[in-house]
Amino acid sequence: MAEPTPKGGSPASQPRASQAPILRFAGIGFQLAAAIGLGVMAGMKLDEWLEWKQPLGTAIMALVGLAAGMYQILRALR
Numbered sequence: 001m002a003e004p005t006p007k008g009g010s011p012a013s014q015p016r017a018s019q020a021p022i023l024r025f026a027g028i029g030f031q032l033a034a035a036i037g038l039g040v041m042a043g044m045k046l047d048e049w050l051e052w053k054q055p056l057g058t059a060i061m062a063l064v065g066l067a068a069g070m071y072q073i074l075r076a077l078r
Contacts, residue, residue, distance in 0.1 A: 039065020040061065042057075042065075046061060
């Protein structure tokens with residue numbers, strides 16, 4: 001005769017509803033990282049194109065990416 005498994009023993013035994021917030025916030029973090037990464041890449045290309053010695057384009061576009069990512073987070077948390 002098999003013994004009953006204890007409640008809450010493994011993550012697989014947890015209901016999917018309790019795992020949904022974890023996946024939601026992981027997705028939000030990925031969106032923020034992607035927005036900043038895309039901003040940095042665009043800024044690097046801008047620096048190359050304008051032949052700037054200082055990475056001003058990278059800094060500015062990284063901040064634009066951060067602002068876009070934060071906007072997405074605030075929109076998702078409403």
